[in-house]
Amino acid sequence: MKRTVLLGALLAFFLGALLEPGFGRWHTSALDPLAPGPRRVEAAIASRRFADALPLAADLRRVYPNEPLVAYWLAEIYGGLGRAEDEASAWKSYRELAGQAESTP
Amino acid sequence: VTRVSLRELGLRLLIAAFCWLTALYAFITSSPFAYQQFIRPRVFGWIGTFSAWHASMGWLWLALVVLYSWPDIRQTSRATASSVALVALAFVLVAWNALFPVLPALSDGAGTLYVGILGLTPLGMMTIVDHLRHATIFARRPHGSNDPASLDSRLFFAAVASSAYFTILYAAFASMAVSDAFEPDLIGIGLGLGFIWTLVDHLLIFLTAFLAFAFVGRIFQSNVGAQYVATAGIFVVAFWIAFIRLIGGAVGLHGFGANLAGVATSVTIVGVWAGWRVSRSIAPDSGADLLFGRRSVVDRAVLLGPALVAATAYVFLVAADRYDWDFVLLKIGVIAVWTVGFGAAYRMALDPPRRLGDATVATTCLIPLAIHLMVPISPEQQHTLDRYRVYNAAFRTADDVVRENPPSPSFDRYLKANTGFTDTTIVPIDIDFVTPIERATVEPKPLIFLFVIDSLRPDYLSPYNGRIQFTPNIEEFAAESVVLRNAFTRYGGTGLSMPAIWSGSALPHKQYVEPFDRMNALDKLLKVNGYRRLLTLDHITAELLGRDEGLEELDRGRPEMDLDFCKTLREIQAHLERSDTSSRPIFAHTRSLNLHMSKIRNGSVPPGESYPGLQAPYASRVHGMDTCFGSFVDRLKALGLYDRSLIVLTSDHGEMLGEDGRWGHSYYMTPEVIQIPLIIHVPSWMQGSNVDPEAVTFSTDITPTVYAALGYKPSASNDLMGSPLVGADSSVWMKRRQEPYVLAASYGAVYAVIRDNGRHLYIADAVNGREFEYERDAHGRWVDRKPTSVTRMVNQLQIRRYVDELGRLYGLNPEF
Numbered sequence: 019m020k021r022t023v024l025l026g027a028l029l030a031f032f033l034g035a036l037l038e039p040g041f042g043r044w045h046t047s048a049l050d051p052l053a054p055g056p057r058r059v060e061a062a063i064a065s066r067r068f069a070d071a072l073p074l075a076a077d078l079r080r081v082y083p084n085e086p087l088v089a090y091w092l093a094e095i096y097g098g099l100g101r102a103e104d105e106a107s108a109w110k111s112y113r114e115l116a117g118q119a120e121s122t123p
Numbered sequence: 124v125t126r127v128s129l130r131e132l133g134l135r136l137l138i139a140a141f142c143w144l145t146a147l148y149a150f151i152t153s154s155p156f157a158y159q160q161f162i163r164p165r166v167f168g169w170i171g172t173f174s175a176w177h178a179s180m181g182w183l184w185l186a187l188v189v190l191y192s193w194p195d196i197r198q199t200s201r202a203t204a205s206s207v208a209l210v211a212l213a214f215v216l217v218a219w220n221a222l223f224p225v226l227p228a229l230s231d232g233a234g235t236l237y238v239g240i241l242g243l244t245p246l247g248m249m250t251i252v253d254h255l256r257h258a259t260i261f262a263r264r265p266h267g268s269n270d271p272a273s274l275d276s277r278l279f280f281a282a283v284a285s286s287a288y289f290t291i292l293y294a295a296f297a298s299m300a301v302s303d304a305f306e307p308d309l310i311g312i313g314l315g316l317g318f319i320w321t322l323v324d325h326l327l328i329f330l331t332a333f334l335a336f337a338f339v340g341r342i343f344q345s346n347v348g349a350q351y352v353a354t355a356g357i358f359v360v361a362f363w364i365a366f367i368r369l370i371g372g373a374v375g376l377h378g379f380g381a382n383l384a385g386v387a388t389s390v391t392i393v394g395v396w397a398g399w400r401v402s403r404s405i406a407p408d409s410g411a412d413l414l415f416g417r418r419s420v421v422d423r424a425v426l427l428g429p430a431l432v433a434a435t436a437y438v439f440l441v442a443a444d445r446y447d448w449d450f451v452l453l454k455i456g457v458i459a460v461w462t463v464g465f466g467a468a469y470r471m472a473l474d475p476p477r478r479l480g481d482a483t484v485a486t487t488c489l490i491p492l493a494i495h496l497m498v499p500i501s502p503e504q505q506h507t508l509d510r511y512r513v514y515n516a517a518f519r520t521a522d523d524v525v526r527e528n529p530p531s532p533s534f535d536r537y538l539k540a541n542t543g544f545t546d547t548t549i550v551p552i553d554i555d556f557v558t559p560i561e562r563a564t565v566e567p568k569p570l571i572f573l574f575v576i577d578s579l580r581p582d583y584l585s586p587y588n589g590r591i592q593f594t595p596n597i598e599e600f601a602a603e604s605v606v607l608r609n610a611f612t613r614y615g616g617t618g619l620s621m622p623a624i625w626s627g628s629a630l631p632h633k634q635y636v637e638p639f640d641r642m643n644a645l646d647k648l649l650k651v652n653g654y655r656r657l658l659t660l661d662h663i664t665a666e667l668l669g670r671d672e673g674l675e676e677l678d679r680g681r682p683e684m685d686l687d688f689c690k691t692l693r694e695i696q697a698h699l700e701r702s703d704t705s706s707r708p709i710f711a712h713t714r715s716l717n718l719h720m721s722k723i724r725n726g727s728v729p730p731g732e733s734y735p736g737l738q739a740p741y742a743s744r745v746h747g748m749d750t751c752f753g754s755f756v757d758r759l760k761a762l763g764l765y766d767r768s769l770i771v772l773t774s775d776h777g778e779m780l781g782e783d784g785r786w787g788h789s790y791y792m793t794p795e796v797i798q799i800p801l802i803i804h805v806p807s808w809m810q811g812s813n814v815d816p817e818a819v820t821f822s823t824d825i826t827p828t829v830y831a832a833l834g835y836k837p838s839a840s841n842d843l844m845g846s847p848l849v850g851a852d853s854s855v856w857m858k859r860r861q862e863p864y865v866l867a868a869s870y871g872a873v874y875a876v877i878r879d880n881g882r883h884l885y886i887a888d889a890v891n892g893r894e895f896e897y898e899r900d901a902h903g904r905w906v907d908r909k910p911t912s913v914t915r916m917v918n919q920l921q922i923r924r925y926v927d928e929l930g931r932l933y934g935l936n937p938e939f
Contacts, residue, residue, distance in 0.1 A: 021275065022341040024481055028488045029334040035492055036331065036525055051916075051923065052533040052939075060920075064927055087916050116913045 049078070049085045059091055068098035086115035132399060134191055135249070139395045141184045142246050143388070148173065148226055149239030150384050154375045155545050156870040158231035159618055159634050163662045164683040166721050174226040181217040188213040188245065195252065202255035209248040216245070232545065236380040239387075246391035253398030260407065261348035274340045274409050276479045277418070277472035282333035283487065284468045286325035289461065292433055293517035294318050296440060300514040308507045309514070316504060317511030317518060324521035326491040332357075332465065334488065336411055343410070350410025355393050358414070358462075362389035365458055368523070372890045373449040373789070375543050375871055415466040418473070428467040436460045440516055445725055449789040450519065457520040495525065502909040509907075513783045529892025530910075533939075534919055535872070538889035540939035541926045542872035544633040549933050551641045554626045554844065556830050556837035560651050563833035568652060568708040569806045570768040571829060572695070575624070575714040576688060576748065577617060578788070579774035581610070581800040583737065583745045593734070593746040596753025597772070601802050604770070605812075607820045607848060609881045610801035612776045615792045616869025620775040620822060621663045621714065627826030629843040629925070631933045632867065639667040645826040646671075649710050652833065657698060659686060659713040677713055684722075688715035689751035696758050704764065714775065717744045720787040723780070738780040769832045770804040771825055790871030792886045794897060794905040797866055797875060801825075805832060805849055812849040815856035819881040821864065824848050843928060863918075865925035874925075876918040885910065885918035 049056060055078060062071035075091045082088055093108035148170075151157045165171045188210060195206035219225075229235045297317070301309045309317070339353035366385035371377055376384070400414055407413045439456025447453055500508065512519040529535055581587035585594045586601035587608065614620040618634050626642045636642065646668065649656055659677045660669055668674060677694050678686055691713040702709065716722075718741060726740030734742035752772070759765040777796045779785040788796045801820060805812065809832060823845035830837035831847035839846055846855065860880040867874050872889035884905070886895040894915065896908040910918075930936055 021272070021481060021484075022338070024485060025275075025334055025338040025341065028485065029331070029338050031492060032327065032331045032334055032488070035496060036327065050533050051919070052537050060923060060927065064924060064931070086913060087920065090917070090920070116916075119912045119916075 049082045049087060051087060056087075063091060063094055063098070066098060068095045071095050072099065084115055084118070086112050086119055089115055131191075131402075134187060135395060135399055138184065138187050138191060138249065139246055139391070141180065142242055142391070144173065145177065145226070145242040146239035146384070146388065148177075149229060149235050149242060150370070150376065151374055152229045153231060153233065153235035153239070153380070155231040155543065155634050156616075156618055157374045159662065160616075160870065166684060166719070168684075177226045178220045178224040181220050185213050185217045188249075191249070192252065195256070200256065201258060202252045205248065205252045205255055209245060209252055212248060213245050216241075233378075233380045236376075236384050240384055243387045243391045246395055250391070250394030250398050253394075253401055257401045260401065260413075261351070271337075271341050271344050272478055274411065275337045275484070277469055278333045278337050278340075278411065279479055279484065279487075280472040281465050281468035282329035283326075284472075285461070285465045286322060286329045288429060288432075288468070289464060289517050290318065290322040290325050292436060293457075293515050294321060296437065297511065297515035297518075304514075306510055306514075308510045313507045313511065316507055317515060320508060320511075321515060321518040321521065323491045323494050324518065324525050326487075327495055327525045328461075328521055329465065330488050330491065332361075340409055340411065347407060347410055347413070351397075351407075351413045352410070354410040354414055355397050358393045359386070359389045362392055362458075365454075369451055369454050369458075372871075373451045377539065411469065415469045418470060428471070429464075432460055432464045432467060435463070443516070444784075447786070450784075453516050454520045454523070457517050461517075505909065506907070523891070530894055530915065531887070531919065532892070534887065534923075535889035535892055536939040537923070538872040538874060538887065538926070540937040541930065541935065542632045542867075542889075543870075544631060544935075544937075547633070547935070547937070549631050549633055549636045549935065551636050551638060552932060554628050554642045554644045555647070556627065556644055556827050556839070556844070557835050560647055560835075563652050563835060565808075565834040567705055567767055568654075569832055570699075570704060570708055570764055571649075571654070571710040571832075572768060572770045573624075573710070573712040573825070574688070574752075574770070574772050575621070575712070576718060576772070576774050577714055577716050578718040578720065578776065578778040579745070579800055580777045580780075580795065581798055583742060584800050586802065587800060593742060594749040596749045596756065597802070600752070600756055600770075600772070600804065604802050604804035605814050605849065606816055607801040607803070608816050609818060610773070610799050610820045610822070611797050611864075611866060611877060611881065612774070612799045612822045614822075614867055614869045615776050615790065615796045615873070615875075616788055617663065617714070617775045618869035619867070620869060622667060624775070624822050624825055625667065627823050627845045628839075628841075629823060629865075629867075629929065631929055631935060634869075635666060636933075637667070643667070645829060648826075648830060648833065648835075652708070654708050654710040655702070657695060657709060657711040659691060661686065661714055664712075664714075677711070684716055684719065686713065686716045688713070688717050688748045691715060692751050692755040696755060699759070699762060699764065715748070717748055718778070720778065724786055741778075741780055765804075766807040768804065769806055769829065771828075772800065772802045773822065773825065774799045775822070790868035790873045790888075790890060792866060792868055792873050792875040792888075793895075794884060794899075797877075797884075801848075803828065803848065809849055813852060813856070814849060815853075815859070817880075818856045818859040819864065819877060820848055820859070821845055821866075841928065841932060843925075843932070863921050865922055874922045876921045878918075883914075885914060887919060887922060 051057075051060070055074065059071050059074045059078065062068070062074065071091070072095050075088060075095055078085070078088045079092065089108055089112035093105050093112055096105035096108055152162050160166070162170060192206035192210050195202040196210070225238060229238060294314075294317070298314065301314070335357045336354055339357065340350055343349035343353055363382070363385045366388055367382060371381045371385065397414060400416065403416070407417060436456065439453070439460065443450070443453035443456060508522075512522055583591060583594075585591040585598040586606045612620050613623045613629055619630060619632065622635060622639065623630055625639075625645045627644045628642070630636065630642070640646070650673075655675060656673065657675045657677050658664055658668065660674070661683050677691055681690075695711045698709065698711070723738065723741045723744070728734070728739045728743045732743050732746070733739070756765065759768060776788050777798050778788055779791060779793065779795050782793075782795055785791060785793075799822060801822070824847065825845070827837040827839070827845050827847040828849055831850045837847055863876050863878045865874060865876055874887050876885045877883070878885070882899050884897040888894065894910050896910040896914060897905040898908050899905050
């Protein structure tokens with residue numbers, strides 16, 4: 019019985035490690051650009067509805083303050099809205115966050 | 124129980140082989156890309172032969188089935204009813220196939236998958252017959268001790284021994300291969316690193332097998348039959364996953380039907396094997412004994428096993444090197460020898476002198492698992508391992524099984540959902556560079572020649588590579604033409620590359636959106652301007668333009684795979700010599716297949732020719748085409764037509780010629796596949812146009828360039844359309860150098876982004892869950908780089924925008 023339990027437990031570990039995404043690793047709260055919220059931002063930017071995109075992107079910024087993609091979107095949105103100062107600030111933020119991300123293993 | 128002779132084994136294998144080949148043919152045909160690119164053009168002659176003779180061969184197969192079933196039909200037994208049912212089923216299938224031959228009528232689509240599954244049903248019946256014949260062995264008491272600890276020990280030994288054996292065997296093969304190559308990363312430490320990770324990967328795989336088999340052995344300890352069914356079930360699941368990952372991914376099969384096909388194939392493989400094993404077993408100790416065989420006496424025959432496994436592994440490597448598609452055969456070979464080798468090790472395993480302890484089991488299992496999960500691999504080590512997998516087939520296969528998870532699983536799902544549309548109806552849209560299009564005012568109108576050499580690489584042409592000495596005529600032509608030195612195909616693979624050239628635009632990922640007329644910007648131009656259209660109707664142009672009665676066919680009656688540049692040029696030349704081109708201009712187009720991989724991979728070189736450092740059969744054929752092209756250009760000059768001709772010499776995609784063990788183009792988006800030659804001779808009145816030959820250009824720019832050559836001012840109505848390569852002002856060329864561009868494979872969810880004027884290349888391979896990045900150095904060499912989170916972010920964003928734009932234009936919004 020003891021051996022059966024050991025084999026079963028090890029088998030579960032092995033299958034988890036080989037089949038289950040993220041098994042054994044700490045999950046990070048990274049932004050998934052294909053989640054519904056980010057998709058709405060991208061759709062609004064693609065159709066040049068920058069005023070619609072801004073509050074959505076701002077919400078994402080609050081949840082993912084260190085995500086360079088959100089800063090990238092914000093820069094594009096501000097550019098589309100003609101808010102040059104905000105655009106420059108967002109690009110600066112993007113460069114900083116991207117630099118941090120590049121240096122993180 | 125009687126011992127089954129070799130004759131009976133051969134009988135089973137012949138019956139099974141016919142069913143498996145039938146199913147494989149149907150499975151491959153069901154894939155739109157495989158149907159369009161392999162089956163329809165009859166890339167391999169034997170495919171057509173098998174299809175044509177399938178109905179007749181069915182009668183021979185029926186005779187074999189009767190022979191197999193005869194003992195149970197002649198003499199009443201437990202298996203008589205099922206044997207009669209098997210023969211009846213076989214007769215119905217064969218008779219139906221004789222009246223209505225199935226294979227020649229198959230085309231792509233989900234329904235064809237089910238035809239393949241139907242073709243496997245006789246093997247399911249045969250498995251039932253085998254097990255009914257020998258059902259008594261399940262009821263007998265075990266021959267030896269039914270000690271589960273003994274089973275554990277033997278399986279444990281088999282797992283560890285197999286891991287060590289296959290690691291050493293394939294490392295030896297890899298060392299031999301590396302010794303013939305220039306691989307600075309794979310000297311000493313690099314090979315050692317590869318060896319260690321190969322061992323870790325093998326241990327993970329074989330110890331998983333040990334744990335699974337040993338666990339079911341204990342769960343069903345008192346019932347050998349249940350042990351046997353559970354053990355066979357493990358194999359079915361393993362082969363099913365392998366089918367989906369290896370064959371399904373390679374030929375574009377996915378979804379419910381593909382999974383069903385995978386399960387059916389796996390069940391029949393395990394069933395036929397198990398049926399034969401059952402017929403040979405005498406009172407087994409365990410379910411594993413039934414599948415692998417009972418413990419053998421260690422004699423000369425048993426010791427020969429490892430040598431035979433090694434020889435088989437080597438044969439698979441050689442066969443894969445010659446005939447493979449995207450490493451499918453290579454990986455199938457590895458899995459086959461893994462299975463056979465594990466079984467052989469199990470049969471050789473003796474009971475250990477002392478009991479296998481829990482601590483030994485736990486430690487041996489947890490060490491490789493901990494290494495897999497916790498030991499980081501630096502970018503430099505990853506680069507070394509990426510090089511090592513090129514030479515070590517087992518590491519390539521094992522690494523694909525156990526490697527880390529895809530970097531972007533949701534992105535991969537998104538790409539797959541937007542790639543290879545089959546059952547989705549896509550309504551064509553108008554693709555126009557000029558609206559409304561009216562007859563051009565340029566007179567005389569240029570003659571237009573669009574020569575697409577399938578698979579032609581720029582680095583085999585002297586205008587692109589100063590080392591090449593065997594294309595003097597193309598070099599002379601290039602000196603009088605515009606040579607775009609930084610050209611890329613929009614699609615890696617003919618299937619979508621050719622329609623994109625005709626339309627001058629990126630297109631939805633479907634073969635094909637029809638009717639194509641509204642999207643065919645080039646043909647609209649030709650018709651409005653009254654061109655005679657001389658065309659080679661290959662399977663793609665026949666599908667897209669073949670219904671147009673105004674076409675004049677080149678290469679009529681010539682099989683597609685025999686399309687030859689020289690013959691087609693001579694035919695076009697004959698048209699020119701007997702036509703009055705001043706009253707009606709000519710457009711001629713062909714896609715020549717002189718360089719198709721089926722002719723190159725095992726091709727030869729005429730005596731006296733030598734191409735050191737190059738793929739010689741390929742280079743030799745390029746040389747031959749150069750000669751014909753030179754003659755054609757000379758004839759145009761002699762006829763006084765050259766100066767009024769627009770001649771485009773290009774290819775639909777590049778090709779892998781053995782780099783990293785890869786051949787052909789498959790769904791690769793490597794630099795060798797996406798770079799194309801693009802040489803354009805413009806009519807005399809356009810010479811001197813503002814051209815930036817070093818700026819990035821695409822195959823979708825050809826059609827707008829033709830518009831410009833006729834005096835139009837073509838403009839793109841969306842970012843997916845091309846733009847003219849002559850007559851553009853400097854700002855347009857500057858924009859080309861700055862913008863990122865998205866390219867796609869024709870045959871799978873693999874996308875690429877070209878940035879910084881073609882200096883950076885990012886590849887998202889959703890088929891294999893991998894990504895790649897390259898940078899081109901000052902000498903034009905591509906150096907691979909490890910993608911970072913930022914490069915991944917910006918490039919995937921670009922791909923999403925491209926895919927979403929296609930979705931917006933064509934009303935596509937698939938769930939993923």
